[in-house]
Amino acid sequence: DWGYTDDNGPSTWAEKYPLAAGARQSPVDIDTSKATSDNSLVDREIDWSYPSNCSYRIVNTGYGWRVDTYGDDTALSGGPLSEVYKLEQFHCHWGATNDEGSEHTVDGKSYAAELHLVHWNSEKYSSFKEAASQPDGLAVLGVFMEIGNADNAELEKIISLIPKIIHKGQDSQASFDLDFGSLLPESKHYWTYLGSLTTPPCNECVIWTVFKEPITISERQLEVFRSLKSVGEEDAIEPEEGKLVKNYRPPLPLGNRVLRECGP
Numbered sequence: 001d002w003g004y005t006d007d008n009g010p011s012t013w014a015e016k017y018p019l020a021a022g023a024r025q026s027p028v029d030i031d032t033s034k035a036t037s038d039n040s041l042v043d044r045e046i047d048w049s050y051p052s053n054c055s056y057r058i059v060n061t062g063y064g065w066r067v068d069t070y071g072d073d074t075a076l077s078g079g080p081l082s083e084v085y086k087l088e089q090f091h092c093h094w095g096a097t098n099d100e101g102s103e104h105t106v107d108g109k110s111y112a113a114e115l116h117l118v119h120w121n122s123e124k125y126s127s128f129k130e131a132a133s134q135p136d137g138l139a140v141l142g143v144f145m146e147i148g149n150a151d152n153a154e155l156e157k158i159i160s161l162i163p164k165i166i167h168k169g170q171d172s173q174a175s176f177d178l179d180f181g182s183l184l185p186e187s188k189h190y191w192t193y194l195g196s197l198t199t200p201p202c203n204e205c206v207i208w209t210v211f212k213e214p215i216t217i218s219e220r221q222l223e224v225f226r227s228l229k230s231v232g233e234e235d236a237i238e239p240e241e242g243k244l245v246k247n248y249r250p251p252l253p254l255g256n257r258v259l260r261e262c263g264p
């Protein structure tokens, strides 16, 4: 199966997942000198609403942790989006050391981690699965995470559940109240471009919105992410083996795609 090690990592994905070799792949390096700030975005602020009780399950996918959400009362609109999208799940990507880990980079700079809030176009399509096969099917918000001294209190609610899902396939049906506002940066300034899922099957179905301002996470909190395992409990391996110390895809060429920005 695919993964992030030398023998099953991003450079091998196209063998089994041909879309991974497409011209609209994600992530990309955000070359800020290439970003255009045309008027089409300036008066269309990106808007979201997430009830605090919409998270109901955290699962170890073998590729990281993922929080599944009830999308009914959620909404993401505005900015580059022409329809209202509903929150499906959110998850994170990180590296083995703090100088890597984000998927998007900014002028070649990596952040320590990157949070993805995954939404689907429920106005045009009848399911997440159907939307994931459409060019405007998904809208993912990318939030850079940099190391700070303080713990991120909202992330702590997620981190406290990680010890229950150390092995692939484990989940915790904890419905936990999250203030999503503090998982998003204060500034709504962002870059946006058309891209793909950053993991196999790498469908080219995502309208990406990457916020310019990072949020902070503590080193201790990031270490907890790295304690997750990519193998199941039944896989008899050495205790230190199978750790998910990194799960990010390096950037792909932007090619002739347009990169737009909103806000300085």
Ligand SMILES: NS(=O)(=O)c1ccc(O)c(NC(=O)NCCCCO)c1
Pocket (backbone or CB within 6 Å): 061, 063, 116, 118, 140, 196, 197, 198, 199, 200, 201
């Ligand atoms: N990183 S991303 O672009 O925001 C992203 C958003 C939604 C997704 O569905 C995937 N990929 C995915 O589900 N792959 C199936 C096997 C993984 C097990 O969970 C990636």
Ligand SMILES: [Zn+2]
Pocket (backbone or CB within 6 Å): 091, 092, 093, 116, 198
């Ligand atoms: Zn992701």
